Amino acid sequence: MAHLSQSPSRPTIAAEPEPGSLLSTTLAQLESTFDRLELAEGMRLLIQQPERELSDIAVYKGYRVQHSSARGPCKGGIRYHPGVDFGEVRALATLMSIKCAVVDLPFGGAKGGISVNPADLTPRELERLTRRFAAMILPILGGKRDIPAPDVNTNEQVMAWFMDTISAREGQYTPEITTGKPIALGGSLGRAEATGRGVVIAAVETLHKLGMTPQGAAVAVQGYGNVGRHAANILREEYGCKIVAVSDVSDALYNPHGLDLALVNDHVARNTSGLLAGFGPDGPADHITNAELLALGVDVLIPAAIEGQITGENADSVKARVIVEGANGPTTLEADAILNERGVVVVPDILANAGGVIVSYLEWVQNLQFYFWDIGEVRSQLSRRMRASFEELWTLSGELDLDLRSASYLLAVDRIAKAIQQRGLFLASGG
Numbered sequence: 001m002a003h004l005s006q007s008p009s010r011p012t013i014a015a016e017p018e019p020g021s022l023l024s025t026t027l028a029q030l031e032s033t034f035d036r037l038e039l040a041e042g043m044r045l046l047i048q049q050p051e052r053e054l055s056d057i058a059v060y061k062g063y064r065v066q067h068s069s070a071r072g073p074c075k076g077g078i079r080y081h082p083g084v085d086f087g088e089v090r091a092l093a094t095l096m097s098i099k100c101a102v103v104d105l106p107f108g109g110a111k112g113g114i115s116v117n118p119a120d121l122t123p124r125e126l127e128r129l130t131r132r133f134a135a136m137i138l139p140i141l142g143g144k145r146d147i148p149a150p151d152v153n154t155n156e157q158v159m160a161w162f163m164d165t166i167s168a169r170e171g172q173y174t175p176e177i178t179t180g181k182p183i184a185l186g187g188s189l190g191r192a193e194a195t196g197r198g199v200v201i202a203a204v205e206t207l208h209k210l211g212m213t214p215q216g217a218a219v220a221v222q223g224y225g226n227v228g229r230h231a232a233n234i235l236r237e238e239y240g241c242k243i244v245a246v247s248d249v250s251d252a253l254y255n256p257h258g259l260d261l262a263l264v265n266d267h268v269a270r271n272t273s274g275l276l277a278g279f280g281p282d283g284p285a286d287h288i289t290n291a292e293l294l295a296l297g298v299d300v301l302i303p304a305a306i307e308g309q310i311t312g313e314n315a316d317s318v319k320a321r322v323i324v325e326g327a328n329g330p331t332t333l334e335a336d337a338i339l340n341e342r343g344v345v346v347v348p349d350i351l352a353n354a355g356g357v358i359v360s361y362l363e364w365v366q367n368l369q370f371y372f373w374d375i376g377e378v379r380s381q382l383s384r385r386m387r388a389s390f391e392e393l394w395t396l397s398g399e400l401d402l403d404l405r406s407a408s409y410l411l412a413v414d415r416i417a418k419a420i421q422q423r424g425l426f427l428a429s430g431g
């Protein structure tokens, strides 16, 4: 059974978020940004509360939250994970609005998910669950309304089922309803590498600003998955960086002279688990712990695994000059304060890992035009947008003497608030 609710009539978000949760951190960050911008109460409410929420409680709990459509259609992933709940989905939808606004895409934020462990399902069950969920949330989706994408435990196959279910119900081919589709169904070239490539651009631009050259710069990457693997390999191949350490859930490899990534990639490809575990005879590397990797004396540290890795406990031991957040939320608020105090430059997730949503946007544009670009065009568009956003943020942070994260929230919230104001979407009781 599906339930739909729309803000502001329903004060859902007013319920106290759990302390320390992603939602409470996001709301705290918003609150200080509202104060800096001196926003009126009504505007604060409009930006804090999602516009629309839908839950489906048949068999599994499924959610779709649309945070804001002020700047364009809502955009955001669908995750399948037992830990998915409304609080998490609301926080992630809000962060998508912020991320899209930072890199100036004409999208607002959304997020969705089902509280399920897909490993417990057969492929047939996974398909049925996906099609059922797509049908339930279909009334609020649309290429100009809300466009899902893959997220944790969902992939291009899940997006293909989504697109097919909706196309069948609408009676026409609607590739623009999702992004992250297989290439054969309208996906974009360059999507798989996009987030990692965006992380690379953020890292290289930061090094240049600090008067350092990427050639020979020492880099450590936590999380050798989609984001971390592409970032490490592009930094090595295209910029001549020295990748001294990489890790995943199974192991962490270290070589102060630079790892031979060709050997690492070959090992991961041959390993049935797809993990680093067992790397050793293939090439010279020491085995260290993930905690040791985070404390290496490198020029750039890229946390690209999961949230909450650099905390109040270990931030003092971080020796990197620059941290580029490939993962979402790898640095806690407490750690952020310590790193800022110590002069470590942190490029925040909402800018650093925005390459994925930028290429999702490019996929959507290609779908709407039914005209597809080559890889060179996609990379050049991604690069142009990432560089422009980085430059804008770096300048703003310098002008206002703010760290990059605070500056990016300021830029994003200001853009969203202006769109709301210009559209005249104020609450009747608000400012």
Ligand code: NAD
Binding pocket: 195, 222, 223, 224, 225, 226, 227, 228, 247, 248, 249, 250, 290, 304, 305, 306, 307, 326, 327, 328, 353, 354, 356
């Ligand atoms: P992934 O599953 O492909 O890779 C994650 C990697 O991290 C794996 O190598 C895994 O073994 C490793 N890992 C997990 N827990 C770890 C731990 N405790 N210590 C060390 N390594 C650990 O995922 P991904 O798509 O690369 O995403 C990584 C992060 O980037 C996530 O936070 C995700 O939300 C974020 N992100 C991804 C994209 C994207 O386009 N894929 C876009 C934006 C943000």
